[in-house]
Every structure is written in C-alpha cells, then in structure tokens.
Amino acid sequence: xxxxxxxxxxxxxxxxxxxxxxxxxxxxxxxxxxxxxxxxxxxxxxxxxxxxxxxxxxxxxxxxxxxxxxxxxxxxxxxxxxxxxxxxxxxxxxxxxxxxxxxxxxxxxxxxxxxxxxxxxxxxxxxxxxxxxxxxxxxxxxxxxxxxxxxxxxxxxxxxxxxxxxxxxxxxxxxxxxxxxxxxxxxxxxxxxxxxxxxxxxxxxxxxxxxxxxxxxxxxxxxxxxxxxxxxxxxxxxxxxxxxxxxxxxxxxxxxxxxxxxxxxxxxxxxxxxxxxxxxxxxxxxxxxxxxxxxxxxxxxxxxxxxxxxxxxxxxxxxxxxxxxxxxxxxxxxxxxxxxxxxxxxxxxxxxxxxxxxxxxxxxxxxxxxxxxxxxxxxxxx
Amino acid sequence: xxxxxxxxxxxxxxxxxxxxxxxxxxxxxxxxxxxxxxxxxxxxxxxxxxxxxxxxxxxxxxxxxxxxxxxxxxxxxxxxxxxxxxxxxxxxxxxxxxxxxxxxxxxxxxxxxxxxxxxxxxxxxxxxxxxxxxxxxxxxxxxxxxxxxxxxxxxxxxxxxxxxxxxxxxxxxxxxxxxxxxxxxxxxxxxxxxxxxxxxxxxxxxxxxxxxxxxxxxxxxxxxxxxxxxxxxxxxxxxxxxxxxxxxxxxxxxxxxxxxxxxxxxxxxxxxxxxxxxxxxxxxxxxxxxxxxxxxxxxxxxxxxxxxxxxxxxxxxxxxxxxxxxxxxxxxxxxxxxxxxxxxxxxxxxxxxxxxxxxxxxxxxxxxxxxxxxxxxxxxxx
Numbered sequence: 092x093x094x095x096x097x098x099x100x101x102x103x104x105x106x107x108x109x110x111x112x113x114x115x116x117x118x119x120x121x122x123x124x125x126x127x128x129x130x131x132x133x134x135x136x137x138x139x140x141x142x143x144x145x146x147x148x149x150x151x152x153x154x155x156x157x158x159x160x161x162x163x164x165x166x167x168x169x170x171x172x173x174x175x176x177x178x179x180x181x182x183x184x185x186x187x188x189x190x191x192x193x194x195x196x197x198x199x200x201x202x203x204x205x206x207x208x209x210x211x212x213x214x215x216x217x218x219x220x221x222x223x224x225x226x227x228x229x230x231x232x233x234x235x236x237x238x239x240x241x242x243x244x245x246x247x248x249x250x251x252x253x254x255x256x257x258x259x260x261x262x263x264x265x266x267x268x269x270x271x272x273x274x275x276x277x278x279x280x281x282x283x284x285x286x287x288x289x290x291x292x293x294x295x296x297x298x299x300x301x302x303x304x305x306x307x308x309x310x311x312x313x314x315x316x317x318x319x320x321x322x323x324x325x326x327x328x329x330x331x332x333x334x335x336x337x338x339x340x341x342x343x344x345x346x347x348x349x350x351x352x353x354x355x356x357x358x359x360x361x362x363x364x365x366x367x368x369x370x371x372x373x374x375x376x377x378x379x380x381x382x383x384x385x386x387x388x389x390x391x392x393x394x395x396x397x398x399x400x401x402x403x404x405x406x407x408x409x410x411x412x413x414x415x416x417x418x419x420x421x422x423x424x425x426x427x428x429x430x431x432x433x434x435x436x437x438x439x440x441x442x443x444x445x446x447x448x449x450x451x452x453x454x455x456x457x458x459x460x461x462x463x464x465x466x467x468x469x470x471x472x473x
Numbered sequence: 474x475x476x477x478x479x480x481x482x483x484x485x486x487x488x489x490x491x492x493x494x495x496x497x498x499x500x501x502x503x504x505x506x507x508x509x510x511x512x513x514x515x516x517x518x519x520x521x522x523x524x525x526x527x528x529x530x531x532x533x534x535x536x537x538x539x540x541x542x543x544x545x546x547x548x549x550x551x552x553x554x555x556x557x558x559x560x561x562x563x564x565x566x567x568x569x570x571x572x573x574x575x576x577x578x579x580x581x582x583x584x585x586x587x588x589x590x591x592x593x594x595x596x597x598x599x600x601x602x603x604x605x606x607x608x609x610x611x612x613x614x615x616x617x618x619x620x621x622x623x624x625x626x627x628x629x630x631x632x633x634x635x636x637x638x639x640x641x642x643x644x645x646x647x648x649x650x651x652x653x654x655x656x657x658x659x660x661x662x663x664x665x666x667x668x669x670x671x672x673x674x675x676x677x678x679x680x681x682x683x684x685x686x687x688x689x690x691x692x693x694x695x696x697x698x699x700x701x702x703x704x705x706x707x708x709x710x711x712x713x714x715x716x717x718x719x720x721x722x723x724x725x726x727x728x729x730x731x732x733x734x735x736x737x738x739x740x741x742x743x744x745x746x747x748x749x750x751x752x753x754x755x756x757x758x759x760x761x762x763x764x765x766x767x768x769x770x771x772x773x774x775x776x777x778x779x780x781x782x783x784x785x786x787x788x789x790x791x792x793x794x795x796x797x798x799x800x801x802x803x804x805x806x807x808x809x810x811x812x813x814x815x816x817x818x819x820x821x822x823x824x825x826x827x828x829x830x831x832x833x834x835x836x837x838x839x840x841x842x843x844x845x846x847x848x849x850x851x852x853x854x855x
Binding site: 185 | 508510511512513514515520523524526527528531532533534535536537564565567568571595598599602703704705706707708709732733735736737738739740741742743744745748
C-alpha cells in the first residue's frame with residue numbers, strides 16, 4: 092500500500108529549475124505554469140509599509156528580537172487565537188517547517204517522518220538532510236490523504252507527520268475532522284503533527300480548518316505571508332508551537348526552536364517584517380477575496396479545457412494547483428518538453444513529487460495567461 | 474595553558490539581554506555600551522535602494538535565487554577577487570558561520586571546534602547546538618590569538634578553527650601573516666578555517682588582511698553588511714567557499730552549504746538584498762572613512778578616560794569594542810550592576826565571552842555618548 096520513498100528526490104537542483112530553464116530557452120512563446128509564485132499585486136499597504144520603513148530612524152535598522160517584532164507576533168497571535176509567546180517569526184514557511192521537523196526529530200522518540208505522496212519536495216529533501224527516514228502515504232483517488240492510511244503507516248518510530256492543507260501539489264483542502272484525526276494519530280504515537288497552512292487564504296471549498304482546532308498538544312502550525320500577500324521572496328513566515336505548559340517532551344519544542352533559530356539566523360530580516368506588520372494591520376478582507384475570485388475564475392477556465400481535452404483531474408479545492416493526467420500521454424520529462432515545444436505550455440511532471448502520482452502533471456494557475464494556456468492544451472490534446 | 478570550555482555558555486537567554494534589561498529598568502540615566510549595533514546612519518543609497526524596491530514590479534517580490542541575487546553576488550565577488558560561483562548570500566554572518574561550521578563538521582574528520590578565548594558567544598553556542606566539542610585557546614596579554622597556541626590546541630580531531638578579525642570582543646586586528654598561519658595550521662590537520670571578517674571595514678591598524686590571501690584551499694570567509702552599512706537587523710551576509718575544484722573533501726563544502734541553505738531558508742529576504750545591492754554600487758569610500766573616523770575619535774576619548782581611571786586595557790585596533798579591567802574592581806555581574814546604578818554606564822562582564830578574560834569588562838563604542846560615558850567612568854573610579 093505504501094509507496095517506496097523517493098530516495099534522494101532531486102531537491103538539490105530541483106526539477107522546477109530544469110523545467111523553467113527548458114521553457115525559457117524554447118524557440119516559441121510558452122505559458123509558464125511551473126512555479127508557485129503569485130503573479131498578482133501585494134496589498135497596497137505592503138508597499139506603503141516598506142516605504143515608511145525606508146524612512147525610519149536608523150535605530151529601527153538594528154537587530155529585531157530574535158523571535159520577531161512584537162507587534163507582528165501580536166497581530167498573528169490575535170488572528171490565530173493563541174498566546175503571543177507561542178508565535179515565532181521565521182524566514183518563510185521553509186524555516187518554520189525546518190524548525191518544527193528538526194525539533195520533532197530531537198524531542199520525540201523516533202527517526203521517521205511521514206508525509207503524503209505526492210509531497211511538496213522540500214519536506215522530502217529536508218527529511219534526507221536531517222538523516223531521518225521518509226515514509227510517504229499515497230493519497231486516494233480524490234487527491235485526499237486518508238486518516239486510515241496514515242494510521243496504518245505511522246509507528247512508534249514516527250517523530251513527525253507533515254501535512255499541507257490546502258495542498259500543494261494536489262490542490263485539495265482537507266476537512267477539519269481529517270486534520271484533527273491526523274493530530275490524534277500523531278499524539279497516539281508520540282509524534283508531532285506539523286501542519287503547513289501556507290495556503291489557508293486559498294480555500295474554495297469552505298472546508299479549511301487549522302490544526303490549531305485539534306484537541307492535542309503535539310501540533311505545530313506553520314505559515315507565511317508568501318502566498319497570502321504575494322511575496323514569496325520576502326521570507327516572512329511563522330510557526331505556532333505548543334504552549335510551554337504542554338506535557339513533556341512537547342513542551343520543549345518552542346525553546347528548542349528559539350535556540351536553533353537564534354543560532355542559525357539570529358532573526359528575520361526587519362524591513363520585510365515591518366512592512367508585513369503594517370500590511371496586516373491595514374489590509375481588509377476584500378484583498379484576499381479579490382485574489383481568491385481571480386484564482387477561482389482561472390480554475391473554471393482551466394478545468395473546462397481539461398474536460399474538453401479528455402483529461403482526468405483532481406478538483407481544485409484550495410491552493411492554486413491542478414493535477415491532471417491525459418489518457419495516452421504519460422508524464423515523462425520528454426512529454427513535459429513536448430508540451431512546451433509543441434503545446435506552448437510548461438508544467439511539472441508528477442515524478443517531482445513522489446511515486447503515487449508519477450503519471451500526472453501539475454499545473455500552477457499563477458499566470459494571467461491561464462485562458463491562453465487552456466486553449467493551447469485543448470488544441471494540443473485534440 | 475588552555476582554558477576549560479565554558480560549558481553551556483548562556484546563549485539561550487544571552488547575558489546581553491539581561492544586562493540591557495537591567496540598564497533599561499535602572500532609576501537613573503545610563504549610557505548603553507552593551508550591544509554591538511551601530512548608532513550611525515546607513516549609506517544614503519541604502520534608503521534609496523529600499524524605496525526603489527518598494528515601487529518595483531511585483532514579479533521582483535517573488536523568490537530570489539536560493540544562492541542570492543546575481544548582481545549582489547557579482548558585486549561581492551568583484552570586491553573580494555573571487556569567482557561569483559563561490560559566493561553564497563546568507564541571512565547575516567550568523568547563517569554564513571552556521572553553514573561553514575556545520576559543513577566542516579560534516580565533511581572533515583573530527584568533532585572539535587577551536588576558537589579564541591574570549592569568544593563571540595554565538596560560536597560557542599552553535600558548537601554546542603551541533604553537538605561538537607569546543608576547545609578555546611586563551612589570547613595573549615595583548616589580546617591577540619597566537620598561532621603557536623592554536624597549533625598546540627588543534628588535533629586531528631579538529632574539524633574547524635573559527636576566528637574573527639577585527640575581533641569582537643577584544644578589539645584587536647590580526648596581522649595577515651597570522652591569519653595565513655591559522656589557515657596553514659587548519660590545513661595541516663584537515664580542518665576548515667572559518668574566518669569571520671564582519672568588521673573588515675573597521676580596522677584602524679592598517680593591518681587587516683582577509684583569510685582569502687591564504688594559500689590554502691580549506692578556508693571559508695564569512696561577512697555581512699550588518700556593521701559596514703549599519704543594518705544589523707536586515708540580515709544580509711555572505712560566505713565565500715572554496716572553489717569546487719579544490720581537493721576533496723573541501724570541494725564539497727559549497728554544495729553542502731547550498732543544500733542546507735535551501736532547505737532551511739530557501740533564500741534571503743529580497744527587499745534587503747535589493748537595497749544592499751543598490752547601496753554597494755552607489756556608496757563611495759568616504760562613507761566608510763567617515764564612520765571609521767567617528768569610531769576612532771570615540772576610541773581616543775574613551776581610552777584617555779581609561780588611562781585616567783587607572784585601567785588596564787587592550788589597544789583597540791579594530792571593530793568597535795574596548796576590553797578593560799580595573800584594579801580592585803573585579804568583573805562580576807554585581808559590579809556590572811553597580812557600574813550601571815552608581816556610574817551610569819552599562820557594559821558586558823567578561824565572563825559572557827569565556828574564562829580567559831572573565832575579570833575584564835567589554836565596552837561597545839556604538840553610542841554618540843562615548844564622551845559622557847568616559848567622564849562618568851573617570852568619576853566612578855576616581
């Protein structure tokens with residue numbers, strides 16, 4: 092039932108770059124549906140906040156607290172309904188996940204990390220880096236990770252279960268009861284549930300609930316403003332750790348993360364923190380609604396073309412990805428190249444994300460040219 | 474001859490913060506000579522660069538290359554006379570040192586890190602975090618680390634020798650031949666010399682030379698714009714690794730660092746990188762000369778007061794610190810408190826940096842009130 096681990100998935104020279112380079116050097120015009128970087132505007136208040144910071148007193152250019160700017164942590168804590176002390180500002184979700192996974196492997200018994208298959212490749216790469224064992228649990232036909240399958244996969248050797256909802260690459264959103272079941276399964280095996288919620292603003296199903304709703308102490312929630320404010324390059328993220336009065340060893344996770352964060356990075360870059368704090372305080376729900384409406388429209392256009400092309404695909408419920416497969420057109424690197432050269436559309440081969448969906452393709456809907464790509468796909472497969 | 478390692482130096486709740494908090498809550502006015510954050514203006518081009526970035530196309534807000542913005546790496550490579558490929562942009566010198574030390578412990582035989590005593594506490598803290606053994610070599614009476622003492626301390630179990638010149642906390646600058654001797658000693662023991670040169674713009678002796686001048690492949694040079702551009706909070710640093718055609722295992726250091734950097738942080742915050750790139754291109758030598766002149770003046774005023782107070786001190790040749798001791802006034806936390814309460818001057822006790830200079834005090838000259846502090850010190854000790 093469980094797929095084999097993908098070994099050293101190619102995270103050192105990620106396939107993303109290989110595909111993007113191939114597309115960039117193509118002889119023809121290509122619509123880039125490879126990368127996950129938003130193509131829309133950040134909130135206006137973000138630019139404002141950065142201008143204001145550029146004129147600040149030079150004292151504000153010096154070390155921020157290692158755990159992050161107080162005001163930013165407070166804004167986050169209020170929105171997430173947790174004590175400010177539990178919030179650690181990190182260099183994007185990447186560092187938040189790194190600290191959570193490293194801490195779990197240090198604090199909990201066990202050397203194994205459990206993820207979904209397909210998986211966001213950095214989880215797998217990091218597991219390798221940390222010398223841990225990776226167990227990947229194939230998602231079901233609907234793209235969802237089934238609690239029963241996770242229950243079967245975890246063991247007392249599991250230190251962390253890492254999930255992502257709304258999900259990259261499948262585009263699904265797990266139900267609240269599912270995420271709470273993952274937390275309970277992790278708790279039963281003295282493991283940490285690391286819940287990466289970076290796409291929380293991109294749920295079209297109305298189903299999204301944070302793992303913070305779980306009645307379990309062993310949950311670390313990670314997030315960032317990379318997607319919600321369209322600033323993947325700014326590297327402002329956060330982790331919410333269990334309270335320090337949680338039962339041991341879960342109670343140690345926060346202190347371990349603070350120490351490792353301080354000795355690795357000292358703190359997160361302050362211009363970005365200051366601008367995000369300003370934007371959080373001065374951006375209304377319309378901004379997020381507008382962006383969601385844009386992606387929703389793209390999903391409608393794109394899935395219509397997939398239907399016309401006779402593709403099978405996973406219904407996009409969240410994030411901004413569509414996974415699809417085309418009868419008679421296997422997902423190989425050669426086929427990705429042919430789709431670029433002859434179809435004018437660049438996407439990721441499923442093998443970049445594991446074994447379970449190696450015969451699928453992942454399309455990222457973060458280009459204003461989704462309609463054009465849809466037409467091209469339809470023509471290519473007709 | 475060697476001092477005992479300081480065990481778990483108090484790096485998790487650094488004494489810096491304890492002293493600063495005590496000073497901040499004092500009933501009287503206190504001159505802060507504790508922290509190492511510049512109190513002067515950054516280059517004008519830095520603010521300009523950040524304003525320009527705040528108005529950039531939102532595509533420029535997305536992921537920068539993991540190794541850093543190409544233009545920034547090129548500017549650095551040109552100034553340092555190395556190939557651009559060897560330059561990795563990091564989250565301040567902290568991450569550069571973290572990657573260099575982690576890589577040395579992974580690639581080289583050995584589990585030991587050798588540093589000076591007194592030492593910048595993060596080197597010691599990081600050594601503990603990485604589960605390595607710390608050997609600290611006491612500096613001489615002149616505050617310099619003697620190559621013969623380092624030679625005596627290193628062994629085949631040494632993976633890294635970590636030095637800092639100009640030096641925090643002693644304020645000395647090592648001679649070029651000294652730094653080259655450290656590189657040769659490290660090479661002879663299959664260890665990496667990690668040379669933290671973050672104070673390279675703050676040499677008053679004319680003696681500073683980079684470890685890049687060493688004829689040895691096993692050198693990693695680390696640096697940042699934190700001090701030179703007065704932006705400790707922006708977190709833009711870099712490491713220069715050995716070329717990938719260096720002999721194994723030194724040749725692996727760059728790739729290991731790139732992988733760890735990518736899986737920990739993905740990349741360094743882009744607003745800060747873009748502004749620093751602009752400032753590097755548009756800041757002349759006058760800026761650095763002016764700042765040096767300011768610190769030099771402060772050194773003159775402060776050491777005059779130390780002479781008058783009958784103190785013994787290490788001649789400040791670089792960076793912006795003075796280490797001093799006062800006959801009959803031992804360096805204890807209580808005495809630091811008394812100097813705050815009765816003298817109106819806050820400084821660091823020597824024990825925060827190790828054993829060898831536990832009876833010294835460290836004063837940071839990064840306050841416009843150095844003259845006032847000098848007067849207060851003179852009065853306190855008279």
